[in-house]
Amino acid sequence: MKSSDDGDCRFQESNSSKKSIKMAAARTLRIGLIPGDGIGREVIPAGRRILESLPSSLNLKFSFVDLDAGYETFQKTGTALPDKTVDTLKKECDGALFGAVSSPSTKVAGYSSPIVALRKKLDLYANVRPVKTTAGNSNGKPIDLVIVRENTEDLYVKEERTIEGPNGKVAEAIKRISEHASFRISNIAGEIALRRQNIRSASPATSTRDQAMVTITHKSNVLSQTDGLFRETARRALAAEKFSSVFVEEQIVDSMVYKLFRQPEFYDVIVAPNLYGDILSDGAAALVGSLGLVPSANVGDAFAIGEPCHGSAPDIEGQGISNPIATIRSVALMLEFLGEEKAAAQIYAAVDGNLDAAQFLTPDMGGKATTQQVLDDVLKRL
Numbered sequence: 001m002k003s004s005d006d007g008d009c010r011f012q013e014s015n016s017s018k019k020s021i022k023m024a025a026a027r028t029l030r031i032g033l034i035p036g037d038g039i040g041r042e043v044i045p046a047g048r049r050i051l052e053s054l055p056s057s058l059n060l061k062f063s064f065v066d067l068d069a070g071y072e073t074f075q076k077t078g079t080a081l082p083d084k085t086v087d088t089l090k091k092e093c094d095g096a097l098f099g100a101v102s103s104p105s106t107k108v109a110g111y112s113s114p115i116v117a118l119r120k121k122l123d124l125y126a127n128v129r130p131v132k133t134t135a136g137n138s139n140g141k142p143i144d145l146v147i148v149r150e151n152t153e154d155l156y157v158k159e160e161r162t163i164e165g166p167n168g169k170v171a172e173a174i175k176r177i178s179e180h181a182s183f184r185i186s187n188i189a190g191e192i193a194l195r196r197q198n199i200r201s202a203s204p205a206t207s208t209r210d211q212a213m214v215t216i217t218h219k220s221n222v223l224s225q226t227d228g229l230f231r232e233t234a235r236r237a238l239a240a241e242k243f244s245s246v247f248v249e250e251q252i253v254d255s256m257v258y259k260l261f262r263q264p265e266f267y268d269v270i271v272a273p274n275l276y277g278d279i280l281s282d283g284a285a286a287l288v289g290s291l292g293l294v295p296s297a298n299v300g301d302a303f304a305i306g307e308p309c310h311g312s313a314p315d316i317e318g319q320g321i322s323n324p325i326a327t328i329r330s331v332a333l334m335l336e337f338l339g340e341e342k343a344a345a346q347i348y349a350a351v352d353g354n355l356d357a358a359q360f361l362t363p364d365m366g367g368k369a370t371t372q373q374v375l376d377d378v379l380k381r382l
């Protein structure tokens, strides 16, 4: 698959026919850039600059390909996700960065959310969303949790219909939960919990958590078949011997929101069906100060797309004040899943430095800085 790879990479090892022989040679990664609409076009260039500016000691090189998707693409071409975008990602790219799209709130014939489609077409079954305070902005309650959102099914299968009932229209949608998807998302949640525990064990002095924990989120008290299957399957996946050190608990999604807002520091890894994961992650973003801070990675077995959790933010578009941090952290998250943990760590550290210094913050964070100034400050710290 794809471009030259002389390094070690967890997600690509199985696909790569070339095992590493020249560890000293630079690894070149080809990255698809899909800005989309609105502030997606302001933050993705910042993500590209970060990749271009990584220290040469990391021995990483990047090439880029610009790709279209979004509402404007739909207006120009009649499709929100051109085949060329999907084919190029599949055939040429090692990873990608996605900005945001402006999906309309009313039905527009022929339009369908391109990011939702892309997740399914590339089988990016896990949407990993770390939500974290930094030392300088924790208000005494350090939050360090990850929402692991199932990314391919649930109400997002988008099988809806409207029929004429005796008292007017009736609209319905399918909520599909499969054992297969519930198992693999729970398995990856367990693996993430173990990986986080290993990182904490390496620096016990700064760690506030003794044991890895996964919270299964569901509404099986009402939806006993769909969410019931998610809950049971998650329990089974996380009962595997390899997760014996992980404490597994569960929480009904509404009380989960309550507890998340009351006691966010309690949570470690949260695994959720697609829609609950979507909603929980925006809620959790409020707890750390802004949607403009929270990254995500859409992850499959062989590919990762970094994507800020936020949307196209039409209310601030064009003003040069969108917060680029969610995208910059998404760059790091994408690199982590492509096996470049060292590069990712340097980006996270530069971002934390920017936030802790609080000298260059965009207005969503109570500052006056522009997107460019925040980017420049992070680049300086890299």
Ligand SMILES: NC(=O)c1ccc[n+]([C@@H]2O[C@H](COP(=O)([O-])OP(=O)(O)OC[C@H]3O[C@@H](n4cnc5c(N)ncnc54)[C@H](O)[C@@H]3O)[C@@H](O)[C@H]2O)c1
Binding pocket: 036, 039, 099, 100, 101, 102, 103, 104, 105, 115, 291, 292, 293, 307, 308, 309, 310, 311, 312, 313, 314, 315, 316, 321, 322, 323, 324, 326, 362, 364
């Ligand atoms: N992944 C995606 O492509 C994605 C994600 C969410 C929403 N959307 C789409 O985005 C459009 C707008 O949705 P919305 O307004 O409900 O949500 P939004 O996330 O775009 O904005 C919500 C609020 O957060 C603020 N905000 C978001 N990102 C910010 C940033 N980086 N810096 C500073 N402030 C930021 C916005 O100004 C706004 O006040 C909709 O069409 C929706 O469909 C797309």
Ligand SMILES: O=C(O)CC[C@H](C(=O)O)[C@@H](O)C(=O)O
Binding pocket: 101, 102, 103, 113, 114, 115, 116, 278, 309
């Ligand atoms: O507006 C869209 O086209 C998709 C929004 C998207 C979603 O998964 O629902 C967004 O809310 C997200 O969290 O990625």
